[in-house]
Amino acid sequence: MWRSVASNALTLLIVLLAGVGIAVALAQNSYRAEGPSTEAVCLSVPRGATMTSVSGDLADKGMIKFPALMRVGADYEEKADRLKAGNFLIPPGASMQQIVDLVTRSGQSTCGSEINLRIGVATTTIRVRELDPATSEYQITADFTLGDPTPDAYDDLLSRGFARTRVTMAEGVTSWQVADSLNKAGFLTGAPVEVAPEGALAPGSYDVDMASDRAELQQRMREEQEAILTAAWAGRAEGLPLESAEEALILASIIEKETGVAEERPWVSSVFINRLNKGMRLQTDPTVIYGITKGEGVLGRGLYRSELARPTPFNTYTIDGLPPTPIANPGREAIEAAVNPAETDFLFFVADGTGGHVFARTLEEHNINVRRWRQIEQQRSQ
Known part of the structure; x- marks a missing residue:
């Protein structure tokens, strides 16, 4: 009789283990399977959020069906404690595994609001834009000169503590203008930077994290310019x-x-x-x-x-x-x-009235071009 009991118990154990295996396989498939969403969604993950709160928010938005399964999957992949604050564009049909990867990978916002400090030759402005997930197009929500009273849309982003941020430096700005702008930018941190040697900073667009250090950004600009100059000089x-x-x-x-x-x-x-x-x-x-x-x-x-x-x-x-x-x-x-x-x-050039210049080989040619430019200036002043 004991052999019959043992045999039945063994059979039951095998059935249970098989059932567990099937359940695990089904859970893994569901975790990796295409999600139910049909539209892109911009997911905001505030500082201090947990995988529990994020999975619940995703379920409310119709991006996932099983928030508990997403939490278990994130734990299994050892990503549950790697959650990053930011705005993340979740594409249509994203699986729970893909979503976990997006919100734990870099912390760089890929949708939502963007703050762009634009350092120009004449003035420095801050532009705030909002990405529409449905169209993937940005809409300007604030655009103001640095140093002027800040609009609510900008203040709100600073208080929330995350947004996609960048610094765009135009060609021809001076190092003083760059230092002054970086020191006044409220989304950057660290001690005020000194004015870099003139010419040492590379113009361009720099993606930065909110609360990035000013000195580190300025050093990036210096290293980029040094690399450009070194390569150009070598090919002179x-x-x-x-x-x-x-x-x-x-x-x-x-x-x-x-x-x-x-x-x-x-x-x-x-x-x-x-x-x-x-x-x-x-x-x-x-x-x-x-x-x-x-x-x-x-x-x-x-x-x-x-x-x-x-x-x-x-x-x-x-x-x-x-x-x-x-x-x-x-x-x-x-x-x-x-x-x-x-x-x-x-040997000479002068403005031609169209934004460009006209060039000359001799002083006589140049003087003719200058007289033409003076005529254009007089006509414009009338």
């Missing part, structure tokens, strides 16, 4: 009248301030290279302006004749060669133009 044309990468950076900053038309940069560079080769003074207004402002803001007016005649280390109407330092932070294209100028015999 032969026979340039430039003795070092630093001189190339100085020339690039002048090119950057002289034209915003990308196609013109190699031509503008050729004018300055030709002048340097001939021992002619550069005679460029942006260097004179930098000698007056020291890069701290915009002059906001034309130059006076007395300023063009007043000797300063940056007045290229009175000094020979290049000024002692860059006059702004040039972008990659201006740096590459400085070390690989177009092959021309141009």
Whole structure:
């Protein structure tokens, strides 16, 4: 009889184990299976949230059916305690496993609100945008000048403590403008940064975490510019009248301030290279302006004749060669133009009234172009 009891017990155990195995397999399949959602959803995960609260929120939004199973799966993958705060775009049909991966991987917001500190030559602004998950298009909710009263949409994001944040630095801004902007940006942290050497920061767009350290961001900008300059100098044309990468950076900053038309940069560079080769003074207004402002803001007016005649280390109407330092932070294209100028015999250029310039080989040609530009200025002032 005991053999019969033992046999039945063994059979029952096998059935139970098989049932457990089947249940585990079904649970794993459900955890990895396509979810019930048919539309993308922007999931906000606040600081201090737990996998329990997040799974419950997802169930309420119709993104998952079994919140308890999601928590068990996250525990099994040892991700339950890796939850990141942020806004996460959950695609249609995302499985619970995919969702757990999204909210534990990086913490970089992929939807919701975006704060963009935009450091421009004339002004610095903060733009707040909101992503519509259904259309994947951003809508501007706030746009204001840094230093002005902050709108509610911006203050609300700062109080919540997370959003996608970035810093966009335009070509031609000065290092003082960058330091001033970073120090005033409320979503950055750390001690105020010092003004970096002029020209040492790479323009561009930098993704940052909210509460990122200002000094670390500025160092990223310096390292990026150093890499760009090193590569450009290594690939420079032969026979340039430039003795070092630093001189190339100085020339690039002048090119950057002289034209915003990308196609013109190699031509503008050729004018300055030709002048340097001939021992002619550069005679460029942006260097004179930098000698007056020291890069701290915009002059906001034309130059006076007395300023063009007043000797300063940056007045290229009175000094020979290049000024002692860059006059702004040039972008990659201006740096590459400085070390690989177009092959021309141009020695002069002046604005053409369309945002670009007209170039000349002789002073006589240049004077004709200048008279045309003066006529355009007079017509515009009427």
